[in-house]
Amino acid sequence: MPSLLERMDGRIEVATSGCWEWQGARTKAGYGQIHCDGKAMYVHRIVAALVFKQELKRKDVILHLCDNPCCCNPVHLRIGTQRENIYDAVAKGRLDFVHLEQRPRGAAHPAYKGSNWSRRIVRRCKGVVSSYFLADIFSVGQTTIRRWAKE
Numbered sequence: 001m002p003s004l005l006e007r008m009d010g011r012i013e014v015a016t017s018g019c020w021e022w023q024g025a026r027t028k029a030g031y032g033q034i035h036c037d038g039k040a041m042y043v044h045r046i047v048a049a050l051v052f053k054q055e056l057k058r059k060d061v062i063l064h065l066c067d068n069p070c071c072c073n074p075v076h077l078r079i080g081t082q083r084e085n086i087y088d089a090v091a092k093g094r095l096d097f098v099h100l101e102q103r104p105r106g107a108a109h110p111a112y113k114g115s116n117w118s119r120r121i122v123r124r125c126k127g128v129v130s131s132y133f134l135a136d137i138f139s140v141g142q143t144t145i146r147r148w149a150k151e
């Protein structure tokens with residue numbers, strides 16, 4: 001049984017804009033959805049909860065800095081209640097929105113641990129969240145996180 005993240009990993013296409021566009025089900029408003037334990041969940045909220053390591057409350061608004069509702073690139077997301085974090089990093093130019101490489105179509109998906117997707121998150125989040133925090137999310141050591149960040 002693949003984990004939720006493994007299931008998500010296969011359904012994200014990186015657009016030339018840098019957006020991680022959800023290829024699975026979408027709501028009418030365009031938000032990506034995935035089923036988890038029989039419940040439909042918003043993909044961008046799952047990614048935000050993972051990256052910001054914060055259980056999201058119903059009132060927590062996830063904003064798309066890119067105005068692309070199907071996008072779940074963590075650096076394009078901001079929790080309304082946590083503005084000082086990613087948003088300020090973007091404003092200060094510490095994060096760039098350079099184009100990411102296209103995900104090869106039809107390529108076999110590597111195991112979640114160490115997949116391009118997890119490495120991409122680590123590289124994007126460098127300097128915004130701690131390596132301790134990222135190591136915890138991806139269940140690898142901080143040395144591995146630092147290595148990924150340099151790739």
Ligand SMILES: [Zn+2]
Nearest residue numbers: 019066071076
């Ligand atoms: Zn985006």
